[in-house]
Amino acid sequence: MSGHPSHPMAKGILMIATVGEDVDAVLIGIRDYPVQKLILMHTPAFAPQAQEIKDKVGAIFVDTEVRVVDESQVLMDTLRQVADIQAQEAMHFDDVVVNVSSGDKMQTCSALSAAFVHGVPAIGVMGDAPFALPVLKFSYAELISDAKYRILESLQSIGGHADSLNDLSEKSGVEKSLLSYHLRTTREGKGLEDMGLIDIERGTFGRLGITLTEMGRLILMGRA
Numbered sequence: 001m002s003g004h005p006s007h008p009m010a011k012g013i014l015m016i017a018t019v020g021e022d023v024d025a026v027l028i029g030i031r032d033y034p035v036q037k038l039i040l041m042h043t044p045a046f047a048p049q050a051q052e053i054k055d056k057v058g059a060i061f062v063d064t065e066v067r068v069v070d071e072s073q074v075l076m077d078t079l080r081q082v083a084d085i086q087a088q089e090a091m092h093f094d095d096v097v098v099n100v101s102s103g104d105k106m107q108t109c110s111a112l113s114a115a116f117v118h119g120v121p122a123i124g125v126m127g128d129a130p131f132a133l134p135v136l137k138f139s140y141a142e143l144i145s146d147a148k149y150r151i152l153e154s155l156q157s158i159g160g161h162a163d164s165l166n167d168l169s170e171k172s173g174v175e176k177s178l179l180s181y182h183l184r185t186t187r188e189g190k191g192l193e194d195m196g197l198i199d200i201e202r203g204t205f206g207r208l209g210i211t212l213t214e215m216g217r218l219i220l221m222g223r224a
Contacts, residue, residue: 012036014093016085016120018103018111019050025101025125026053030062032130036093037063039085041078043071043107075110076214082114083221100133101125117218144219147174148182148192152220155198155212164207183210192216 012034017026019042030038038057042050047068054064070077082098090096098115100108101124112133115122119142122133144152154172155162162168169176183200184191192198197216201209 011094014089014096015099016041016082017099018107019046019053020103020107022102023049023053026099027056028125028128029099029123029130030057033097035062039065039067041067041069041081043069074106078110079114079117079218082118083218086118087221096120098122150174151182151192152197152212152216155210156220160212162210168210
C-alpha cells in the first residue's frame with residue numbers, strides 16, 4: 001500500500017468511509033493514503049459491501065471497524081458517530097479523513113456535513129484517483145465563544161431545557177442582560193438559535209423556554 005505524498009505521517013491516518021455499491025471507491029482511498037485504521041459506516045442495506053471491504057482490507061493488515069448507521073435518522077446518527085470517533089480515536093492518529101465516495105446520496109451528504117461540523121478533511125474519488133473536497137480547515141465548534149459554550153453546557157446539565165432566562169442565567173453564570181446577545185443573532189454575530197444549537201419558545205406569562213437541540217448536543221460531544 002502506497003502513501004499519499006501530501007501526508008508524510010508517522011502514526012498514519014484514521015479513515016472514515018461511507019459504504020454503498022461502489023466498493024472500489026473505498027479501496028482506492030485506502031490505496032492512496034497511509035491508512036492505519038478504517039471505520040466503515042453503512043446503513044443495513046449495504047452490510048454485504050461493508051463485509052467485502054473489511055475482508056479485502058484485512059488482507060493488507062489494516063485495522064477495520066464496521067459501524068451501522070440508523071437508516072431512520074441517517075443525518076443525525078452519522079453526525080453523532082463521527083463526533084464519537086473524533087472524541088475517542090482522533091488523538092491516536094496524525095489525521096482523520098472522511099471518504100464520501102461510496103454510499104447513497106443521504107449517507108454521503110451526512111458524512112460531508114459531519115466533516116464540516118468537525119473540521120475533518122473529506123475526499124471523493126473520480127475514476128481511479130481521490131480528490132480533496134472543500135471542507136473548512138477549522139471545525140464548526142471553533143466558531144462558538146466560551147460564553148456560548150457555557151450556555152450549551154448548562155442546558156445539557158439540567159436535562160436540555162431551561163424554563164426561563166432567569167433559570168439559564170443562574171445555571172450558566174452569564175448575566176441575564178447578556179443572554180439575548182448570545183441566544184439570538186445581533187449585528188456582532190450569530191446567536192445560538194440561528195446556529196441551530198438551541199430552540200426558543202415563548203411560554204406562559206411571556207417567559208422564554210430554551211431547549212438544547214440535537215445539533216447542540218453533538219457540538220458538545222465533539223468538544224469533549
